[in-house]
Amino acid sequence: MNKSELIDSVAGKTGVSKAKTAEVLDALMATVKESMAKSEPVQLIGFGTFEVTERAAREGRNPATGAAMKIAAKKVVKFKVGKALADVVAAAKPAKKK
Template identity: 45%
Template sequence: MTKKEFVEDIATRGEYTKKEAEKIVNLFLETVEDNLEKGNSVGFVGWGKWEVVERAAREVRNPQTGKKMKIKAKKVVKFKVGKILEDKVKAAK
């Protein structure tokens, strides 16, 4: 699902105009981004949690050339799915 399709789905389900739905989706995304930038986690009980984690520096091997490469430490966003959402996805056919 693309962002455009997501906005259209929100507009239909919530009986909003597409413009209102887009504003809601953008506000949600900006709020999540702002909190992650500040180092805060964002979670919804039963649904899931986004958090920023530090990935350690490490040495890897290029599978094509076999040459060793170093990857610097960096911050990444991690999402952990909640139990309710996990169960719904498992049950879906």
């Protein structure tokens, strides 16, 4: 599902216009980004938690040459799924391949 499909689905379920739904979705994403930039976790009970963690510097290998290379430390966003979402996904029937 992409963003426009998500907007269509939410607008259909709530009866709110697609334009207003898009505005609310954009505000939600902006707020989550602002919290992530401050390294503050965003917890949505029943859905999951977004949090920023530090990935330590390490040594890796260039896959093309096999030469050793340094990989710098960086911040990454991690998502931990909530129990309610995990239960829904586990109970869902597998989708048919196209």
